[in-house]
Every structure is written in C-alpha cells, then in structure tokens.
Amino acid sequence: MWSSELFFVYPEVVLTTFASFILLLDLWLSPKSKWIIYTLSQLALMATMYCLIQLIAFTPTIVFNGAIILDSISLSLKLIICLFGSFVFIYTRKYLFDRQEFKAEYFILCLFSILGMMILVSSYNFLSLYLGIELLALPLYALITMLQGNKLATEAAMKYFIMGALASGMLLYGISLLYGVTGSLSLIAVAEHLSISSAAPSLTLMFGLIFVFVSLAFKFGAVPFHMWLPDVYQGSPIIMTLFIGTLPKLAAFGFAIRMLNDTFPSLHFHWQPLLITMGILSLIIGNVVAIAQSNLKRMLAYSTIAHMGFLFLGLSLGSEAGFIAAYNYILIYALMALGGFGVMTLLSCESIEAENIQDFQGLSSQHPWFAFLMMLILLSLAGIPPFSGFYAKFFIIKELIDSGYLGLALFAVLMTVIGAYYYLRIIRVMFFDAPQGSKIQTSLASPEAIVLTLNGFLLLILGIFPAALYQFCQVLVLTAF
Amino acid sequence: MAFPLLSWLIWIPIFGGAALLFLRKETCVLWVRFFSLCLAMFSFGLSCVLLIGFDVTTSEMQWAETIPWIPSFQIFYRLGVDGLSLPLIVLTCFTTILVILASYRSVQNNVADYCATFLIMQGLMCGVFASLDAVLFYSFWEAMLVPMFLIIGRWGGQNRIYATMKFFLYTFFGSVLLLVAILYLQMVAKSTLGAESDGLFNILAFQNLALTMIEQKWIFLAFLIAFAIKVPMWPVHTWLPDAHVEAPAGGSVVLAAILLKMGGYGFLRFILPITPDASQFFASGIIGLSLIAIIYIALVAIVQTDMKKLIAYSSISHMGIVTLGLFTVFSIIKNTENHDVAVASMEGSLVQMISHGFISAALFLCVGVLYDRLHSRLIKDYGGVVNTMPIFAAFFMLFAMANVGLPGTSGFVGEFLVILSAFQAKIWYAVGAATLLILGASYTLWMYKRVIFGSITQPAVATLRDIQGTEICVLLLLAIAILWLGLWPEPLLNILQASTEHLLNQMLHSKL
Numbered sequence: 004m005w006s007s008e009l010f011f012v013y014p015e016v017v018l019t020t021f022a023s024f025i026l027l028l029d030l031w032l033s034p035k036s037k038w039i040i041y042t043l044s045q046l047a048l049m050a051t052m053y054c055l056i057q058l059i060a061f062t063p064t065i066v067f068n069g070a071i072i073l074d075s076i077s078l079s080l081k082l083i084i085c086l087f088g089s090f091v092f093i094y095t096r097k098y099l100f101d102r103q104e105f106k107a108e109y110f111i112l113c114l115f116s117i118l119g120m121m122i123l124v125s126s127y128n129f130l131s132l133y134l135g136i137e138l139l140a141l142p143l144y145a146l147i148t149m150l151q152g153n154k155l156a157t158e159a160a161m162k163y164f165i166m167g168a169l170a171s172g173m174l175l176y177g178i179s180l181l182y183g184v185t186g187s188l189s190l191i192a193v194a195e196h197l198s199i200s201s202a203a204p205s206l207t208l209m210f211g212l213i214f215v216f217v218s219l220a221f222k223f224g225a226v227p228f229h230m231w232l233p234d235v236y237q238g239s240p241i242i243m244t245l246f247i248g249t250l251p252k253l254a255a256f257g258f259a260i261r262m263l264n265d266t267f268p269s270l271h272f273h274w275q276p277l278l279i280t281m282g283i284l285s286l287i288i289g290n291v292v293a294i295a296q297s298n299l300k301r302m303l304a305y306s307t308i309a310h311m312g313f314l315f316l317g318l319s320l321g322s323e324a325g326f327i328a329a330y331n332y333i334l335i336y337a338l339m340a341l342g343g344f345g346v347m348t349l350l351s352c353e354s355i356e357a358e359n360i361q362d363f364q365g366l367s368s369q370h371p372w373f374a375f376l377m378m379l380i381l382l383s384l385a386g387i388p389p390f391s392g393f394y395a396k397f398f399i400i401k402e403l404i405d406s407g408y409l410g411l412a413l414f415a416v417l418m419t420v421i422g423a424y425y426y427l428r429i430i431r432v433m434f435f436d437a438p439q440g441s442k443i444q445t446s447l448a449s450p451e452a453i454v455l456t457l458n459g460f461l462l463l464i465l466g467i468f469p470a471a472l473y474q475f476c477q478v479l480v481l482t483a484f
Numbered sequence: 485m486a487f488p489l490l491s492w493l494i495w496i497p498i499f500g501g502a503a504l505l506f507l508r509k510e511t512c513v514l515w516v517r518f519f520s521l522c523l524a525m526f527s528f529g530l531s532c533v534l535l536i537g538f539d540v541t542t543s544e545m546q547w548a549e550t551i552p553w554i555p556s557f558q559i560f561y562r563l564g565v566d567g568l569s570l571p572l573i574v575l576t577c578f579t580t581i582l583v584i585l586a587s588y589r590s591v592q593n594n595v596a597d598y599c600a601t602f603l604i605m606q607g608l609m610c611g612v613f614a615s616l617d618a619v620l621f622y623s624f625w626e627a628m629l630v631p632m633f634l635i636i637g638r639w640g641g642q643n644r645i646y647a648t649m650k651f652f653l654y655t656f657f658g659s660v661l662l663l664v665a666i667l668y669l670q671m672v673a674k675s676t677l678g679a680e681s682d683g684l685f686n687i688l689a690f691q692n693l694a695l696t697m698i699e700q701k702w703i704f705l706a707f708l709i710a711f712a713i714k715v716p717m718w719p720v721h722t723w724l725p726d727a728h729v730e731a732p733a734g735g736s737v738v739l740a741a742i743l744l745k746m747g748g749y750g751f752l753r754f755i756l757p758i759t760p761d762a763s764q765f766f767a768s769g770i771i772g773l774s775l776i777a778i779i780y781i782a783l784v785a786i787v788q789t790d791m792k793k794l795i796a797y798s799s800i801s802h803m804g805i806v807t808l809g810l811f812t813v814f815s816i817i818k819n820t821e822n823h824d825v826a827v828a829s830m831e832g833s834l835v836q837m838i839s840h841g842f843i844s845a846a847l848f849l850c851v852g853v854l855y856d857r858l859h860s861r862l863i864k865d866y867g868g869v870v871n872t873m874p875i876f877a878a879f880f881m882l883f884a885m886a887n888v889g890l891p892g893t894s895g896f897v898g899e900f901l902v903i904l905s906a907f908q909a910k911i912w913y914a915v916g917a918a919t920l921l922i923l924g925a926s927y928t929l930w931m932y933k934r935v936i937f938g939s940i941t942q943p944a945v946a947t948l949r950d951i952q953g954t955e956i957c958v959l960l961l962l963a964i965a966i967l968w969l970g971l972w973p974e975p976l977l978n979i980l981q982a983s984t985e986h987l988l989n990q991m992l993h994s995k996l
Binding site for chain 1: 505667
C-alpha cells in the first residue's frame, strides 16, 4: 500500500534524490567543472516537472492518511514553482559564475526550499503543512548570508530567522489550539467539525484561527507582519531577493487556499474582516512608504507589500470568483517580480550590485533593450493596460464591486494611483536622465537575456490576451473545489 | 464579416511603430522618416476610405467588428464608428502626418523612437475613438498615457520631468474613477440583462440601462472627473499648461489636437447618454465651470509671456465652448422645445472640437518653427519677425485669425453655432461665451503683434531664415483644412447630423 502511495509523491522523491546527489557530488568537483552543478540543478527541476505532468491524470487524490493532497491547485502550483525556479536559476547563473566564488550550495539549498514549497502546497494536514513551511524557510536563512559576509546580509538573515521562528511558533500554537477544539490535525476533519457545530465559534477556536492567519500574513508579508520584508529584500544579495520575491509567494498562496477554502470556509464571516483590514493596511503602507525609498530592492519590497494587499482583498471575498481572480493575480505578480528582479540580477556584474535607483540612470542609452523590458515590467506592476498587471487588478476590482464592496474597490484603485508614482520614477530615471558612466556589460544573445525577453513580453502578451490565463485559473479552481 | 478596416487603423500604426524601434542606427534616420511618413499617410488613406464609405443617414455603428476577448466576463473586442467618432479618427490620422513631417527639422536625435512613439500613440488614440466595449475603451485610454509620458519626458524642455509626471498622475487619477464607474455599470447591467447577456461591458448597452437618480449622480461625478481632467475644465486644468510648455512641438500638437478631444468625446459617448438625468441636474454647474474657463482662463492667457503657455490657456478657454455647447442643450429644450436649435448647439461643440484640433495644432507648430530657430518661447525675445520671415508671418496671421474666430475660418463656425444657440438658453450664457471672441482677439492679436510686427530689436531675429520645404508643406495642409472647414462646413455637419440627433434623443429620454 505504501509503495503505491509513494507514486503520488514521485516528483518530491525525484527532487530530493537530485538535491542530495548534487550535494554529494559538489565535494568532488573541481572549481572548473562547477557548471555541472548548474546543469544538474536545472535537470532536477525538469525531471520534477516531467513527473508532475505524469500525475495530472490522477487528480484529485488524497494519500498518506490524508496528509498529502494532489488536486489541480497543488499540482499546478508545483509545476509553476518548478518552472519559475528554473527561470531563477537561469538568471542567477551568470551572477554566480562571474564572481569567482561559485557556491554550489546556492542551487542545493534552493532545491530544498522548492521541495518545502511543494510539500506546503500539497499538504492536507497541519503536520505536513508545518513541515513544508519549515523546509521552505530554513534553507533561505542560510542562503541570505552565504554569498556575502556583509552586515546588511547578516542583519537580514537574523531578522528573517527570528521573525520566521516567531511566525512558526504562532502557527504551531494555533494548530495546537485547533487540535484542542476539533480533535484532529487533518484539514478536512477540522473543516467538517467547524461546519457541523452550529453554535458561535468558541474563543479558543478564534484564537487558533487568528494565530494561523498571523503566520499566513507573515509568509505573504502583509501589514502588520511585513517588517522583515524590506530588510530581507534589501540585505540579501540580488539573486536571493529574486528567489525570495517570487517562489515563496506562490507557495504561500497554496497555503492560503488550503486555509481559506479547505479548512475555514465556514468561518468566512470571521476571517473576512481580518483579511480586509490587512489588505487595506498593506495597500496604504506599501504604496506610501515605497515612494520614499532610494534603494530599488527596498522599493520593490514595499511594492510587494502593496501587491499582497491587493491579493488579500481578492482572497477576502471567499468566493470561487474571488479565488480565481486571486490565483490569476499571484501568477502574474510572480511573473512580474521574476522579471523585475531578473533585470536587476542581469545588470549586476562582478563588482556592482545594481540596486540603487541611481544605478539605473540613463539605462536606456546604454542598454536600450533592458531598459525597455524593465519599462514593460514596471508598467505592468503599476497596473497600466495593456500589460497583464492591469488585468490582474481589474479582475479583483471587478469581483469586489460585484460583491458589493464599492468603497473598497475605490480605495484600491486610488492606491494604485499613488503606486504609479514610484514605478514611473524608475522609468523616468532610466529614460529621461543622462547616464552616469558606463559600467554594465551584458550581452543580448546570452540565454538569460533571451529568457528575460520572454518574461517581459509574456507580460505584454498575457495583457493583450488576458482571457487565456484567467480561464486557466478558472478551470483549476473550479475543478479543485 | 466585412473588411476589418478599424482594426487596420488601430494595429497598423502600432505594429509599424514597434518595427521602427529596431531601426535605431543613426544611419537609418532617413529611412525611418520615410517609412514612418508612409505609415502615417497609409493610415490617413485608410481613414479616408472610412470617410467615403460612411453612411451619413444613420446613427448606427458602422464598420462594426465584434470578437470575444475575455469570454468569462462577456468582454468583447468591439469596434465601430458613428458620426461622433469618425471625424475624430480622421483628425487623429491627419495630425500624425503633420507631426511626422514637422519632426523632419526639429527632431534630430532618437528619431526612430520619436516616430515610433507617435505612431503607436496614433493607433491607441484611434482605438479610443473606435472602441465600443468599455474595457477595451479603458485599455486604449490608459495605454495612450504611456507614449505621451515618454514623449514629454524624453524630448521635452527644461522642466519636463515635473510636467510629465503631473500629466500622467493627474490623468491616471481621473481614469481610475472611470474604471470604477464602468464596473459599477457592468454590475447594474448584469442584474437587468442577466449574467449571460453579451452587453455587460457594451457602451451602447450602458446607454439604455435604467439607473436611479442617485446612481446617475455618482456615476456622473466619476465620469466627470475623468473627462473634465482630460478636456481640461477649470479647475482641473493645471496640468495642461505645464505639459504643453515642456512637450516638444509634436507632443503639444497631439496633446492639443487629440488628447483634449478625448475628454469631449467622453462626454458624448459616456456622460450624456448614460446619465442624462444627472447631466440635466448638473448642467448649470457645468455651464458655470465652462464660462469660468472661457472668461477667466482667457484673461490668464492675456498676461502670459510664454507663447506656448498662452496657446495652452487659449486651448482651455476654447474647450470651454465645447462643454458649454453640450450642456446648454437642456435649457434650450426647456425654453423653446426646439430640437433644431439644440442640435445646432451640439454640432457647434463638435465642429469646435475638430476646428480647435486644426487651429491649436497650427499655432503650436508655428511656435515650434520659431523655437527651432531661436530656442526661446518667450514673446520678448522676438519682435519684427515679419521682416525676416514673411511667408511664415502670413501663415501665422491666418492661424491667429482662425483662433480669434474670424468668419471664413473654421474657428468661426463652431463658436458661432454655440453662441447663437446659447441665446435661446439664457442670454447671459451667450454674453459670457461671446466675450471669448473679444478676449480671444486680444490675447492672440496682441501676441501676434509683439512677435511678428514692429522693428527688429533682438539681433538674433535678424538672422532668422524663412520657412521652407516641409515646414511650408505642414502649414499649408493646416491652412487648407482650416479654410475648408470655415468656408464649407457642410460635409462635416452632414456626418455629425444623424448621430447628434440620436444623442439628443438619448439625452432627453429620462432613465428614471
């Protein structure tokens, strides 16, 4: 029986095997043949994706006594995480090769973190969920400090670690309270218990709920649990910001869907105000504070907070349409973040981290193509049509209005006007200012540049044809629920 | 399905412009100019086909195209033109030719980017005028801000960054309210027409939607902020002088000739037909704002020392006539029950929109001609230009007179129709509007006198060379258009007639 159930976690097994193998192999490889590590890591992700595709026919399945679920949401999220992970590796390759100190650990730890994400999105039990969250986060703490021993990185890692530990503790405490009330760790059992009891939820249950939501908000970086995010984004080397800024958000979305739709749908009335409040606060703080930043990474961190606020508003509806819009939003957000940090990674060379806004001055005259791609990405982030960022926002605003939250929708769109300012500021610096000395050498024919071009144009194409991605999300969400 | 002419009009300039972006080498400049001119001429040719094939007897949408775009929400790629949008599309294509021609002399660096940006913007602007689906309209409406932002920011003057940011954020702020209003209307449409109806985002379906007064008032205000910023109406006009002054000549031309018209078009397509009762309720307020724009802004124009700023204020003042003509309709009908006068008033507004497109473009190009030579926009740096540039002075004279509203020029037709009809509404509306003729004459002619006449006081003016080649060509095209419209406005009025009458019926048909 076990061997047959193992079939459904084949992708995870493959990924673990590859990661462990690379870890061992690294000990024997000479510095010159480190490219093997990179190739193997890409291969690991490809193999995992191949196994995932094989499993499509078997959804939905619940295995390991209800610990792991394989439905359209978890499978699609895993595929997309692996795909974007592969993009991340492509972008970081040159960065790591240029700096003599090639670290194989980067790829290995990233692979383990991806494994954690895969477990998280397919967990159907609080224990596997906790396991996933920890496996996701622990490699990241090490990764942040690994590359450069500077103070900022250390501070970022410390802060991330302490805050992360705190959030994990909260989650565990919440889980234990829920276990106390419902007598089960299985998400579906908890949900059944909650839907049967007609009485108002007890104080203990509400505490449990709130603690779980705190850890959820922490993973997304929603206000007021956002404090770690700007420091971590800024302090980490750009390749880490690239990783942290994209993939964990997708995994956190899986976490959110499991909680909101699978576990607590009957408490919608109680958690909706939580999400709306955090959404509003995130939109305000994210957008307003981003204006004052001079470090691009930090600015994008605040912009992330604002985007998560938007996402929370979509999630707060608790309806299928709301989840579809939110899923669409997080996918497009991840693509935008990937592109934005990708440009920064490609522009960072041996000695320079392109992270201050001044570093981008006059980029359009030195690297017109990268400036153009960055403009596409920034306009998409700002939510200007015809870029996909606009349609992602549009779907959420539409669902808000259709559900009667007119004021909330109005507030959200007004916040995007504030947001537009700081994105335009970067475009302004790139296109209207004179360049300050030449520094960055990047060839357009390199694989990373080609992938980045694809990434940027995908935002435009998904904007001109927004229906495709939306329908994809629609199918996934509707088959899962 | 018929030939998708409107799609061609939208996408050929966009794809052509995008292709130009790859011809960035300095050696290709001549090819770039030639290719972009061909594209602009081709688009103009297409718009002429549109004009010839247009049936003036009906207010139905013509050349319609409908393709599902976001089927989950019944959002369509839905295009069509009627008498209200057709002249504006032709104006857009015409203006782009002028801009490309005018850039031959005035733009020497990043030529490919410059032409490409204008061509892409042309496509997007045609999209705004042609789209009949609210989401499609909004997409074009917003997307068009980006090229304009880049034009002002890259090729603009000293203070360009402030101006372009202000332009973008001001208009973006207005637009998001438009988005919320559209989504609200969609929700109402869903509850009346049913979720499966294909008219959930159809602007024409919005026009037939029953709305309560309170809903209409809020939607009216949301629309008003969006469109009033674009027109611009007093007191949300402050972005315009900044944007005009800092924009390159081509940017100013497009800004004045077409962007401002989008605000007016928004009134025609959204505000008046969708919220007729609220429009009637707020009409006197809008008329008040229009009169303030006409009189106060004209007074502001008189004291300007910068030629571009003066023309920018003159634009605001002239656009006041447009909004005035549209909103006096309600009291004309109330007083006289005479539909012909009301139609005349609205047609006056529309003619004023088109005519102002030509005149303001011409004036900005004239200032551009002077600016290219002396790199100054200040009136005091000139004087006696007629001695060195007689041909230019003659053209400038014609355009200045058209701006004043001299009979025989296009400026006269619209203003005359609006003012004449305004007498039927309230006499002091007409009196207020008529002061435009006096004040307009004073600022335009006074500027003309100081710049062109007199003896040469500045040594630099003595070295000026008269216009030649493409410059004459550009100004000649505009002069022909202005005189044609002034002497024989019949064809334009014919195109407008059926659609205007249809719009008037919609405005008078209460939705309550």
